[in-house]
Amino acid sequence: MSLLLPPDAQDLLFREARTANTFTDEPVSDAQLRAVHDLVKYGPTAFNLAPLRTVLVRSTEARARLVPHMDPGNDTKTAAAPLVAILATDCEFHEETSRLFPHAPGVRDAYFAERPVREDSARFNGALQCAYFIVGLRAAGLAAGPMTGFDHEGVRKEFLDGDHLPLMVVNIGRPGPEAWHPRLPRLPYDEVVTTV
């Protein structure tokens, strides 16, 4: 059974794409990031409320504030990457319901009146969008280095407000020398899929 997606595109997005640990010096432009967003903004989220918010860390000053919050090992990668993005989720995403789900704005209060419910939804749907973003970077010919190993509360205090929670920090660029190790194994289909 073959896929409809052509093999070259399969390779670009999944089979040959790898998490990069080193990058070349080639800069990553805002135009590239806009092209990625223009593609992955269509990825589905609950009630189309797409809670992901992104902070692009471009200045030397901001990079210097971010790096100390990264776990050992991640810090040096984040210090060296051409561009770093903080992917955060907005726990007040429901405020956009009338714009994003205009035919049924009542879902705002029917589903999202309580902050704990909103936070769970923001974390889950924001995570979906993190994955779309990684796929989108690859679609742009870029390599991603996604990391969850950092001081989340430290990054929140440094870069976000109380309504936003960091989910992932992503190093972005063209893969450099020895950018990755050999592929690790995956669990076989029959161990992760059951049928009832």
Added chain:
Amino acid sequence: MSLLLPPDAQDLLFREARTANTFTDEPVSDAQLRAVHDLVKYGPTAFNLAPLRTVLVRSTEARARLVPHMDPGNDTKTAAAPLVAILATDCEFHEETSRLFPHAPGVRDAYFAERPVREDSARFNGALQCAYFIVGLRAAGLAAGPMTGFDHEGVRKEFLDGDHLPLMVVNIGRPGPEAWHPRLPRLPYDEVVTTV
């Protein structure tokens, strides 16, 4: 700025792809699901521990057990779809560390000794894999109808054990008549991306 991914593939995965609410009667084969898995298994997760576990609901008996747990509106779609998958996450994913991260099996105890930490990681990384799965279905020419609107504890008790938490139920098939409404708006780039 154009993407490296060809326009037809952009359309297949994101621009023209839509959440389907109706499906044709065409069955979805195990071979198709295996091809999807063989592609999206490469999507990155923390420490390569890929916690997603999938239950394919194929039998009439199992479908009858699932439908009552779906929220109103979702229930009729789930009753009618050619195939339904329960995407769950395994909170004991760390037990596979020696197989999936064999060069550093110590991360099992260093990071994942405590259940609450494992559950957070399982939910986040499982959500990433839900998104890869949706993209993978589209790569196979299938439409996805992902839903989080169901009785999660009811589905867990009916289909899973205490180590597994349901994240999403996905209706799967070829889009049927009036499968979707017109595209909803997205927030513009400058509202969701800031630069520091």
